[in-house]
Amino acid sequence: MAGEKMEEWHWPAGYDQNYLPDPGSPYWFPNRETMDPQERDAAVLERLPLVIQHAYDNSPFYRRKYDAAGLDPKDITTWEAFEQVPVVVKEELRQSQVDAPPFGDYICVPDSEIHHIHGTSGTTGTPTGFAMGRRDWEVIADNHARILWGMGVRPGDTVFVSALFSLYLGSWGAMSGAERLRCKVFPYGAGASGMTSRAIGWLTRTQPKAFYSTPSYALRLAEVAEQEKVDPREFGIKIMFFSGEPGASVPAVRNKIEKAFDTRVVDCGTMAEMTPFMSASATDGSPDGMLLWQDIVWHEICDPDTYRTVPYGDEGTPVYTHLERTSQPMIRLASKDLSRWEMKDNGCGRTYPSLPSGVYGRIDDMIHIRGENVYPTEIDNVLREISGYGGEHRVLVSRTGSMDEIKVRAECTDADTAEFEKAATSGLHRVVGLRVGVEVVAANTFERSEHKAKRVIDDREHTQKK
Ligand code: 8LE
CATH class of the missing domain: 3.40.50.12780 (ANL, N-terminal domain)
Structure with a gap:
């Protein structure tokens, strides 16, 4: 035994x-x-x-x-x-x-x-x-x-x-x-x-x-x-x-x-x-x-x-x-x-x-985009390391014609927003392997979760039908 x-x-x-x-x-x-x-x-x-x-x-x-x-x-x-x-x-x-x-x-x-x-x-x-x-x-x-x-x-x-x-x-x-x-x-x-x-x-x-x-x-x-x-x-x-x-x-x-x-x-x-x-x-x-x-x-x-x-x-x-x-x-x-x-x-x-x-994530939440697999946690990690990050963001995935697009809307505090945008763009490119559009928004724009965060809005099926 x-x-x-x-x-x-x-x-x-x-x-x-x-x-x-x-x-x-x-x-x-x-x-x-x-x-x-x-x-x-x-x-x-x-x-x-x-x-x-x-x-x-x-x-x-x-x-x-x-x-x-x-x-x-x-x-x-x-x-x-x-x-x-x-x-x-x-x-x-x-x-x-x-x-x-x-x-x-x-x-x-x-x-x-x-x-x-x-x-x-x-x-x-x-x-x-x-x-x-x-x-x-x-x-x-x-x-x-x-x-x-x-x-x-x-x-x-x-x-x-x-x-x-x-x-x-x-x-x-x-x-x-x-x-x-x-x-x-x-x-x-x-x-x-x-x-x-x-x-x-x-x-x-x-x-x-x-x-x-x-x-x-x-x-x-x-x-x-x-x-x-x-x-x-x-x-x-x-x-x-x-x-x-x-x-x-x-x-x-x-x-x-x-x-x-x-x-x-x-x-x-x-x-x-x-x-x-x-x-x-x-x-x-x-x-x-x-x-x-x-x-x-x-x-x-x-x-x-x-x-x-x-x-x-x-x-x-x-x-x-x-x-x-x-x-x-x-x-x-x-x-x-x-x-x-x-x-x-x-x-x-x-x-x-x-x-x-x-x-580090769920298979369903992994974003497959232009041959890359992107984990939402990687995006989170990049943004949180940049000074001036306002604490929340959303990841928007959409399709125009046959082209998939990924964009991040990220909160920035009253720091230098141009600097933040530059750092976020290059940090995301380095980690994700793709050019990711960054749109800077004011701190406290997004609702905070008191349970589990949901940050990805994948609109590809919807945008494709248009
Ligand atoms: C990364 C484990 C519990 C009770 O805290 C929980 O959240 O259970 P639930 O609601 O059945 O959700 C399970 C899912 O939450 C997992 O499949 C996984 O995607 C995520 N999860 C739970 N704990 C962790 C986690 N993801 N790290 C964790 N520590």
């Missing part, structure tokens, strides 16, 4: 709710985190058929899917076999919830076990419902507590959760982990009118050690603080951990937040379906990008066409598999995001693979 040395490694998962590590230990579970990765992988390979069998036995969704593929969960005993397990795409989950409302026929636990219901806002399509088992919620909290410990959060620390507490799982997941870690949690929330301005007072009063939000929200908070003549460094925040969108691993965004708050930025996050979504997360001793905590969720970086794992060093799309969830377990969920993975010495002693540049 592989995994004998791994702390509390059993199926179904369950953790001693009173456990806390030795206060001096950088690790929650020293063996699981620092063991020989091949031994860990061997233990995961023993776990996978159990999760797949559970899904097959308890859900018509997975049974249909695997029967159609001629797949028997018992045969998933090699990595080669696992890589041929068909991926799950979000559209299938949505369809399953339309056909078997409200949670779809992949729920896998009895109704009496459901402890929390969550949902998405549905801004990008039909909303998705999440049903979390009681035992799963405990396991999720344990996993997140363990990862927060890795970031340097400790019992007794104040954790300020400043993200939506309605249709967003991020806040709930962060809160559950901080509670399990015995922190003082402030579920402050976000999104209601006037809340950002009031957050400034609460942050000054509570002096939290750790803070959670989306990167966009932290940038917004810094701006509002500046308008109200409060220096965000006075909040005393030591650790700002973010999920929900790229940003914490975009160098200029990260620098801006670290400087504004005099803090340490930590990137984390996979997908709401994959809760415990903090399974990809940086640590105190390995602050860049994210580590893939492979004994919580199995992360693969795959070729987006074949869904075969790409070698370390290569780019691909993350594909995720739960190892500990029994309610709505996801087996090879295709994220449609983009990242690059590596296996290197992480500095913190954890032997996990990493995403050195985080998750």
